[in-house]
Amino acid sequence: MDTAYLIETVIKVVVILLIFSALAGIGTYFERKVLAFMQRRLGPMYVGPYGLLQVAADGVKLFTKEDIIPTNVVGRIFKIAPVITAATAFMAAAAIPFLPSFTLFGYEVHPIVADINIGILYILGIMGVGLYGPLLGGMASANKFSLLSAARGAAVFISYEVVTGLSILAPIMMVGSLSLVDFNNYQIENGWIIFNMYGVGFVAFILFWIAAFAETGRTPFHLIANDHEIIDGFGTEYSGMRWGLFFIGEYANMFFISFVIPLLFLGGYGDGSFLGALALLGKVAFFFFFFLWTRAAWPDVRPDQLMWLCWKVLMPVAVINVVIAGFLMMF
Amino acid sequence: MFEAIAFYLFSFLTITMFFIAVTTSQALYALTALAAGMIFISAFFFILGADFLGAIQIVVYSGAVMALYAFGMMFFDTTRDVKEKQGNKFIVVGMGVLAAVLVVVIFAAPIVGDNIVALYPMTEGAGNTQEVGMVLFTKYLVPFEVAAVMLLVAMIAGIVLAGKKMDISLTLTSDDKIEEDENNKKVLL
Numbered sequence: 158m159d160t161a162y163l164i165e166t167v168i169k170v171v172v173i174l175l176i177f178s179a180l181a182g183i184g185t186y187f188e189r190k191v192l193a194f195m196q197r198r199l200g201p202m203y204v205g206p207y208g209l210l211q212v213a214a215d216g217v218k219l220f221t222k223e224d225i226i227p228t229n230v231v232g233r234i235f236k237i238a239p240v241i242t243a244a245t246a247f248m249a250a251a252a253i254p255f256l257p258s259f260t261l262f263g264y265e266v267h268p269i270v271a272d273i274n275i276g277i278l279y280i281l282g283i284m285g286v287g288l289y290g291p292l293l294g295g296m297a298s299a300n301k302f303s304l305l306s307a308a309r310g311a312a313v314f315i316s317y318e319v320v321t322g323l324s325i326l327a328p329i330m331m332v333g334s335l336s337l338v339d340f341n342n343y344q345i346e347n348g349w350i351i352f353n354m355y356g357v358g359f360v361a362f363i364l365f366w367i368a369a370f371a372e373t374g375r376t377p378f379h380l381i382a383n384d385h386e387i388i389d390g391f392g393t394e395y396s397g398m399r400w401g402l403f404f405i406g407e408y409a410n411m412f413f414i415s416f417v418i419p420l421l422f423l424g425g426y427g428d429g430s431f432l433g434a435l436a437l438l439g440k441v442a443f444f445f446f447f448f449l450w451t452r453a454a455w456p457d458v459r460p461d462q463l464m465w466l467c468w469k470v471l472m473p474v475a476v477i478n479v480v481i482a483g484f485l486m487m488f
Numbered sequence: 489m490f491e492a493i494a495f496y497l498f499s500f501l502t503i504t505m506f507f508i509a510v511t512t513s514q515a516l517y518a519l520t521a522l523a524a525g526m527i528f529i530s531a532f533f534f535i536l537g538a539d540f541l542g543a544i545q546i547v548v549y550s551g552a553v554m555a556l557y558a559f560g561m562m563f564f565d566t567t568r569d570v571k572e573k574q575g576n577k578f579i580v581v582g583m584g585v586l587a588a589v590l591v592v593v594i595f596a597a598p599i600v601g602d603n604i605v606a607l608y609p610m611t612e613g614a615g616n617t618q619e620v621g622m623v624l625f626t627k628y629l630v631p632f633e634v635a636a637v638m639l640l641v642a643m644i645a646g647i648v649l650a651g652k653k654m655d656i657s658l659t660l661t662s663d664d665k666i667e668e669d670e671n672n673k674k675v676l677l
Contacts, residue, residue, distance in 0.1 A: 234516050318547075
């Protein structure tokens with residue numbers, strides 16, 4: 158293992174960490190603005206031009222707020238739960254190719270930390286572990302509403318994981334690899350996966366997109382946070398930066414899943430030209446915006462409705478989809 | 489060098505986590521340590537170059553331990569210590585050490601005897617995932633299918649045991665109907 162590789166990897170890790178923790182902050186600003194415009198309000202306006210510095214103000218507030226550990230909570234678990242959410246979100250990013258490889262000062266840079274040959278499986282597995290954060294936070298909080306939220310978290314996790322896994326099975330069968338770089342290269346030759354195989358790819362895309370909302374815990378599957386009880390579910394007892402870490406984890410996850418969906422189904426960065434890179438960023442922006450759009454437009458579903466949807470509708474559709482894909486590939 | 493560092497780091501972490509899982513009397517500590525230990529084990533698969541098995545280890549066990557959490561939530565107040573019945577500690581520790589040594593001897597004996605040979609050599613040009621698939625669907629096809637049938641039996645048994653009133657969907661029933669049923673129940677009581 159040579160030194161150049163080591164330095165390159167460390168630099169990549171630091172850059173991804175910095176960019177996406179900053180983006181998570183700016184994401185909250187976008188969310189407020191988009192929600193405000195959709196509800197005929199102005200959103201944050203006072204701090205800086207158009208409220209742009211609101212992000213900095215929020216950051217200062219979160220960092221300087223007192224970190225309260227209530228009595229009766231299970232101390233260590235309570236403290237480590239937000240870290241799990243934030244850390245796993247960034248760990249999952251290790252296998253995502255953010256841009257096509259480019260040359261910088263005569264040195265070829267691959268904007269992916271580790272091109273392991275099981276990419277997508279690793280990403281989904283680690284993102285799944287991220288749901289331990291809300292679960293542990295809720296269970297350790299010594300608060301009935303937090304416990305309720307943790308129970309919902311477990312139910313959501315067990316329901317959507319099956320759909321996510323089964324929905325990407327059909328694309329994996331087409332590509333014959335689990336690496337996202339291979340997915341991208343396959344789509345250069347054979348066209349976007351959502352148009353492939355007489356609609357099988359399209360069904361898989363819709364299923365994965367729905368499951369992505371459960372994966373990131375966004376409306377309409379935001380039921381982990383008990384919004385209708387006017388509290389914050391697992392985050393009720395948290396304050397300061399520990400609560401902020403839950404937030405960073407959630408928003409980083411939203412960005413990463415917005416990268417994964419286009420890479421899997423919508424051609425990714427294409428042939429690797431500058432235009433292809435811009436196209437990928439455009440797709441990412443659309444999917445991120447769609448998360449916010451849904452939040453403004455739809456109410457939350459009930460937990461039993463989510464489980465009904467996942468187990469009785471989406472899972473059978475996904476299984477039938479995989480069977481059809483198998484038949485199409487064989488004959 | 490990096491492999492050695494990673495190996496010793498993750499061995500230490502794994503053993504510590506499972507030690508906590510066994511010794512603590514706090515249900516939440518035990519479950520969290522169990523989950524962490526299971527995830528740390530995947531590191532050994534990654535070090536050995538078995539990426540696919542490593543990822544599967546994370547996916548499967550994070551889901552399995554999640555189900556254990558659900559049980560923990562139902563049976564214990566997870567913020568309190570569980571009162572355990574302590575037997576003779578010396579017998580427990582002695583048996584535990586004996587069992588561990590026995591396992592190490594069983595697995596180390598063929599290595600010491602130098603009899604370990606890879607039965608399936610690597611196929612040229614096949615990735616990690618493909619290798620697992622090839623062995624699973626040729627040499628180990630029968631165990632694989634038997635495991636599948638067993639899982640199906642377990643699933644059907646689970647549905648039969650838990651599935652009373654599964655034909656009634658709360659989602660599809662109107663709110664008035666649910667309320668009416670609730671009121672009738674109260675009258676009966």
